[in-house]
Amino acid sequence: MNYTWNIIQMDCYPQAEGEVNVVWNAVWKLSGTDGITTCYITGNQALTYVAGSPYTPYAQLTETQVIGWVQAAMGADAIAANEKIVNDLVVETVVPATYQPPLPWAGA
Numbered sequence: 001m002n003y004t005w006n007i008i009q010m011d012c013y014p015q016a017e018g019e020v021n022v023v024w025n026a027v028w029k030l031s032g033t034d035g036i037t038t039c040y041i042t043g044n045q046a047l048t049y050v051a052g053s054p055y056t057p058y059a060q061l062t063e064t065q066v067i068g069w070v071q072a073a074m075g076a077d078a079i080a081a082n083e084k085i086v087n088d089l090v091v092e093t094v095v096p097a098t099y100q101p102p103l104p105w106a107g108a
Contacts, residue, residue: 001087004031005067008042012058017051021058024048026070032086039089041082045070 009027016022024047031040047069049055056065071079 001032001034001083001090003083003086004033005029005071006031007063007066007070010061010066017049019049019055022049023058023061023066023069026066028067028070030082030086032083032090034090034094037090037093039086039093041085041089043082045073047073 006029007026008029010023011025011027013022013024014020016024025044026047027042027044029040029042031038033039074082
């Protein structure tokens with residue numbers, strides 16, 4: 001399974017800890033594909049800026065940087081849990097646990 005993380009929205013404080021446009025929440029999308037089938041989930045992660053920490057102006061942020069913040073705040077267990085959810089969605093799409101076949105008498 002190949003996973004891709006994306007940031008689809010960021011919420012900011014106009015001013016916080018002496019900085020402007022400080023990101024406090026990131027909405028993420030996690031996609032997974034087996035090469036044929038792709039599924040995704042979305043979520044959000046609260047972020048905290050600590051005064052005196054390195055600060056990147058909003059216009060200079062990269063998606064890779066924000067994904068790093070999200071994953072660091074989320075932690076390895078939550079990352080693995082979210083990837084398992086996406087994996088299970090792909091598996092369920094490919095080989096459904098249940099289905100509704102046509103009634104045997106419907107075509108007669």
